[in-house]
Amino acid sequence: MSSRVCRTCGGSDIDVDQARGSAVCTGCGSVLEDNIIVSEVQFVEGSGGVSSAVGQFVSADGPAKAPLIGSGFHTSVGKESRAQTLQGGKRQIQQLGSQLQLNQHCLDTAFNFFKMVVSKHLTRGRKTEHVIAACLYLVCRTEGTPHMLLDLSDLLQVNVYILGKTFLLLARELCINAPAIDPCLYIPRFAHMLEFGGKTHEVSMTALRLVQRMKRDWMHTGRRPSGLCGAALLVAARMHKFRRTVKDVISVVKVCQTTLRKRLTEFEDTPTSQLTIDEFMRVDLEQECDPPSFIAAQHKAKMQQLEQQLAQKLDDVEGQISCYKDEIETELERSRPKLSGIYAAYAKEIGRDGRRPPVATATKTVNISVSFSEPEDAKALPATPDLEPPEAEDDELRAAAQQLTQDFLCQVIQEEEGRGEAGDDSGREEGEGSQRQAAPLAAILGKLPAPVSLGLQQTFDASEASEEPGDEPMEGGDLDLDGIDDQEIDKYILNQEEVQVKTELWMKQNAEYLKEQQEKEERIKKEKEQGTYKEKPKKAKQKKEPILASTAGEAIEKMLEKKRISSKINYDVLRDLNSRGTGSGGGSSPSRPAPDPPDATTATRKRVARRRRKKASDVSRSLAATTSMIGKRVRHLISSTSKKRKTAVQEEPPTAPKRDATPEPTAEAPPEQEAEAGPALPAPPPGPEVGEEEEEEEVEEECVSALQLVGDYGCEEEEVF
Amino acid sequence: MTPITPATPASKSSEIVPQLKNVISVVNLGCKLKLMSIALKAWNIEYNPKRCPAAIMRLREPRTTALIFSSGKMVCTGAKSEQLSRLAARKHARVLEKLGFPVKFLNFTIQNMVGSCDVKFPIRLESLFLTHQKFSSYEPELFPGLIYRMVKPRIVLLIFASGKIVFTGAGSKGFEGVKERAVIYEAFENIYPILEAFRKK
Numbered sequence: 046m047s048s049r050v051c052r053t054c055g056g057s058d059i060d061v062d063q064a065r066g067s068a069v070c071t072g073c074g075s076v077l078e079d080n081i082i083v084s085e086v087q088f089v090e091g092s093g094g095v096s097s098a099v100g101q102f103v104s105a106d107g108p109a110k111a112p113l114i115g116s117g118f119h120t121s122v123g124k125e126s127r128a129q130t131l132q133g134g135k136r137q138i139q140q141l142g143s144q145l146q147l148n149q150h151c152l153d154t155a156f157n158f159f160k161m162v163v164s165k166h167l168t169r170g171r172k173t174e175h176v177i178a179a180c181l182y183l184v185c186r187t188e189g190t191p192h193m194l195l196d197l198s199d200l201l202q203v204n205v206y207i208l209g210k211t212f213l214l215l216a217r218e219l220c221i222n223a224p225a226i227d228p229c230l231y232i233p234r235f236a237h238m239l240e241f242g243g244k245t246h247e248v249s250m251t252a253l254r255l256v257q258r259m260k261r262d263w264m265h266t267g268r269r270p271s272g273l274c275g276a277a278l279l280v281a282a283r284m285h286k287f288r289r290t291v292k293d294v295i296s297v298v299k300v301c302q303t304t305l306r307k308r309l310t311e312f313e314d315t316p317t318s319q320l321t322i323d324e325f326m327r328v329d330l331e332q333e334c335d336p337p338s339f340i341a342a343q344h345k346a347k348m349q350q351l352e353q354q355l356a357q358k359l360d361d362v363e364g365q366i367s368c369y370k371d372e373i374e375t376e377l378e379r380s381r382p383k384l385s386g387i388y389a390a391y392a393k394e395i396g397r398d399g400r401r402p403p404v405a406t407a408t409k410t411v412n413i414s415v416s417f418s419e420p421e422d423a424k425a426l427p428a429t430p431d432l433e434p435p436e437a438e439d440d441e442l443r444a445a446a447q448q449l450t451q452d453f454l455c456q457v458i459q460e461e462e463g464r465g466e467a468g469d470d471s472g473r474e475e476g477e478g479s480q481r482q483a484a485p486l487a488a489i490l491g492k493l494p495a496p497v498s499l500g501l502q503q504t505f506d507a508s509e510a511s512e513e514p515g516d517e518p519m520e521g522g523d524l525d526l527d528g529i530d531d532q533e534i535d536k537y538i539l540n541q542e543e544v545q546v547k548t549e550l551w552m553k554q555n556a557e558y559l560k561e562q563q564e565k566e567e568r569i570k571k572e573k574e575q576g577t578y579k580e581k582p583k584k585a586k587q588k589k590e591p592i593l594a595s596t597a598g599e600a601i602e603k604m605l606e607k608k609r610i611s612s613k614i615n616y617d618v619l620r621d622l623n624s625r626g627t628g629s630g631g632g633s634s635p636s637r638p639a640p641d642p643p644d645a646t647t648a649t650r651k652r653v654a655r656r657r658r659k660k661a662s663d664v665s666r667s668l669a670a671t672t673s674m675i676g677k678r679v680r681h682l683i684s685s686t687s688k689k690r691k692t693a694v695q696e697e698p699p700t701a702p703k704r705d706a707t708p709e710p711t712a713e714a715p716p717e718q719e720a721e722a723g724p725a726l727p728a729p730p731p732g733p734e735v736g737e738e739e740e741e742e743e744v745e746e747e748c749v750s751a752l753q754l755v756g757d758y759g760c761e762e763e764e765v766f
Numbered sequence: 767m768t769p770i771t772p773a774t775p776a777s778k779s780s781e782i783v784p785q786l787k788n789v790i791s792v793v794n795l796g797c798k799l800k801l802m803s804i805a806l807k808a809w810n811i812e813y814n815p816k817r818c819p820a821a822i823m824r825l826r827e828p829r830t831t832a833l834i835f836s837s838g839k840m841v842c843t844g845a846k847s848e849q850l851s852r853l854a855a856r857k858h859a860r861v862l863e864k865l866g867f868p869v870k871f872l873n874f875t876i877q878n879m880v881g882s883c884d885v886k887f888p889i890r891l892e893s894l895f896l897t898h899q900k901f902s903s904y905e906p907e908l909f910p911g912l913i914y915r916m917v918k919p920r921i922v923l924l925i926f927a928s929g930k931i932v933f934t935g936a937g938s939k940g941f942e943g944v945k946e947r948a949v950i951y952e953a954f955e956n957i958y959p960i961l962e963a964f965r966k967k
Binding site: 193194195205206209213216217222224225226263265266267268269270271333335336338339341342523524525526528529531533534535537538539543544547548551555557558 | 805806807808809810813814815816825827853856857859860861863864865869870871884887888889890891892895896899900903904905906907908910911926927928929930966
């Protein structure tokens with residue numbers, strides 16, 4: 046507080062009493078000030094005689110808000126939205142963290158993660174709950190606490206996979222690599238929850254040993270650690286004579302019964318399960334098993350192979366059987382008696398339908414030879430001339446012939462059926478070729494599974510094929526019907542009746558939807574009549590155009606234009622300042638005038654200014670420089686504007702050839718605009734080169750007092766004009 | 767001078783080639799479609815406007831499913847190769863043409879391809895995760911496989927302990943769909959030596 050002069054007597058001896066909060070003139074006694082605001086600590090006596098200091102705690106990382114003055118508007122006033130978000134987040138973290146029994150250090154770390162997340166705008170479009178949970182889980186993983194994602198999802202009643210998705214995304218964006226979960230971490234926690242009393246430690250040790258054994262047997266890769274722990278604890282409990290049922294364990298471990306049983310079965314398959322309890326505690330088997338999924342895959346592959354082999358064998362056998370069939374039939378044909386009359390006609394029919402090799406002309410002849418020749422003699426028969434005229438037949442023979450033909454007919458019919466089945470079987474065995482219709486060859490080939498051995502061949506085919514699309518003529522948009530079977534397509538289309546039926550069904554199914562649509566339309570009509578119809582504008586997706594720039598500086602400038610970094614900068618003015626050239630030094634708001642620099646450093650500045658002039662008015666770099674040097678540019682600007690003045694006055698002649706023409710004429714125009722620039726950050730002259738910066742740093746070291754700042758601004762204005 | 771045989775890359779000597787399992791493509795039919803009328807005229811088309819704004823057409827051969835939107839765009843999935851995908855898309859379009867719409871076949875592009883293969887040995891996912899933390903994401907609580915995001919070529923691999931690998935372009939930010947099958951082969955060549963290092967001895 047500066048000494049003041051008394052109003053009444055003019056004396057400068059004023060007594061300020063902090064306790065009473067008054068300022069009194071000692072000369073005349075007049076009270077100059079009453080109720081001075083003091084900044085001393087005051088104490089208040091509370092209940093029980095305890096004195097406490099008057100005041101509020103303002104936390105370091107909280108918002109820099111002013112304490113509630115006067116009536117005290119609540120919360121919103123004076124707080125930024127960001128601060129509010131962080132405060133809310135902190136509160137939620139504390140709440141959730143305390144439920145998980147996390148210590149304060151973890152909660153602080155979680156809050157730090159949350160701050161990072163907010164600064165990277167990852168909270169947008171996500172529920173804060175989920176984000177908080179993900180941050181907490183991140184901390185759990187990095188610290189190695191035995192908390193599962195399932196616990197968090199239990200507390201929040203949210204699907205664990207949704208939380209997992211958020212967690213994975215955050216971990217990726219924040220580049221935090223959480224180490225993989227070790228099931229051993231969970232054992233003590235679960236053991237405690239299973240209440241083994243005094244022997245908890247021993248059971249835990251046994252369970253740990255079991256888990257380690259499972260790890261070596263490749264049982265834990267890709268599995269939920271809790272499932273393994275559950276199985277291990279169950280076995281350990283049984284080993285120590287505790288009767289814990291599967292249900293007890295699953296309620297603690299949070300897996301389902303099937304999973305637990307499966308783990309137990311898998312463990313059973315390992316050789317370790319064959320050891321006795323004592324042996325297990327002492328001995329460690331060397332052999333490592335394969336992961337169960339690998340074993341299952343191998344098993345499956347073997348089964349497929351076996352099936353294929355069987356199918357092949359069946360085919361072979363089929364072939365043999367059909368061979369035998371054919372032979373038998375030929376034999377029978379030969380051995381069978383020749384028929385006459387009606388029977389010949391029947392035989393002809395059979396000859397046409399059946400696929401047996403037609404017994405040549407023997408069927409036509411009506412020659413019932415008496416000797417029902419046995420198979421051995423059958424061969425001799427065809428040789429005999431069959432064109433003998435029919436001889437008189439005995440009734441007996443006729444009857445016998447009838448019987449024979451009937452039998453023969455039955456046999457043939459059976460054969461046909463059998464043949465039909467065999468045909469189907471073979472069709473099925475071949476693959477999906479059950480469709481007898483002519484399908485395009487390419488389609489059939491496409492269906493056959495490509496064996497791995499043909500892989501290389503396939504690669505070549507593929508590489509050749511991939512050239513084809515390029516060779517195909519660019520379709521002028523017309524549908525190329527090459528290779529499409531119209532009949533096949535027609536099968537998909539329904540006829541009139543079918544359409545009607547389907548229409549009925551569809552209308553019934555979607556009755557609600559149709560009603561909704563109707564109501565919506567009516568609503569729109571009404572609103573249109575009333576004139577209140579607001580058509581929802583369809584957001585045309587703004588395609589992000591790639592920034593084309595020739596230099597890095599240009600690119601940064603364009604990026605700045607598009608992407609507004611801070612809301613406190615008037616970008617238009619910023620741009621203008623720089624485009625007017627660096628000679629002006631980017632004048633500034635009235636609050637940052639140029640000082641009058643001491644002459645001692647003029648020389649350095651001249652050098653710097655000269656250099657700067659060379660690169661002056663490089664628009665593309667100016668903005669780039671702006672971004673990179675916004676932080677420390679205040680003083681620099683101050684010195685630069687002075688330099689500009691100095692150089693403008695002193696350096697004109699020598700630096701004329703080096704100077705660019707543009708700064709000069711523009712140097713006069715700016716000041717007026719600068720005065721009205723408003724709250725714009727000063728734009729420094731260009732030159733992001735290291736050398737310059739070093740020199741600039743030197744220049745900056747001089748301290749400039751506020752008075753100089755204030756005083757000089759007036760000078761600047763005068764001089765430039 | 768002893769002749770030295772040139773070293774062959776690991777995968778070629780092992781003769782394993784990734785197989786394409788699924789190809790997803792899109793095509794523009796160039797005309798607006800009335801989904802309701804389409805759905806009623808063919809038996810292999812279903813349309814549930816409440817659930818999905820597109821009609822779903824299934825073809826028997828090649829076995830594919832197509833999503834048809836009223837704007838005339840169509841997505842075809844399920845084909846086993848690029849050529850089959852094109853053929854299937856043309857068949858779908860042909861059906862629509864027969865139903866009376868003036869369809870065209872514009873801008874057929876393959877959006878994504880999914881391939882898989884089996885290296886036939888178990889893989890230690892935890893160790894792989896430890897050494898390649900920058901590229902991999904392994905959360906046994908959430909998914910049994912390790913998700914490996916390869917940078918060159920830009921492709922996502924799902925690696926399982928049984929030795930099975932799935933290649934795909936995840937379509938998420940920074941990992942667009944696999945447009946050519948050569949990318950899958952290249953990715954396999956790159957990952958094979960890494961996997962061998964974590965083989966079960």
